[in-house]
Amino acid sequence: xxxTIQYKKSARKAILKLPMGYKIAFIExxxxxxxxxxxxxxxxxxxxxxxxxxxxxxxxxxxCRAIFTIENQALVLMVLxxxxxxxxxx
Numbered sequence: 001x002x003x004t005i006q007y008k009k010s011a012r013k014a015i016l017k018l019p020m021g022y023k024i025a026f027i028e029x030x031x032x033x034x035x036x037x038x039x040x041x042x043x044x045x046x047x048x049x050x051x052x053x054x055x056x057x058x059x060x061x062x063x064c065r066a067i068f069t070i071e072n073q074a075l076v077l078m079v080l081x082x083x084x085x086x087x088x089x090x
């Protein structure tokens with residue numbers, strides 16, 4: 001059983017503003033995570049968050065970062081934000 005991907009409204013808007021290459025890369029990566037139900041992929045730059053976003057994960061593709069959580073009870077991969085490196089952690 002795969003995760004369902006949900007995007008917050010702000011994350012949806014941000015992904016639409018990204019250049020096409022980044023847009024495709026983020027969507028394909030989230031689909032890959034959702035299908036495998038794991039954040040453990042050697043070819044992806046994913047790390048657990050610390051501090052105020054503890055419990056979430058950070059995905060890096062180029063200069064952009066996405067912050068997301070996985071809610072196992074509902075099998076939901078929730079994308080919280082997608083921003084440039086300097087703005088992603090605010």
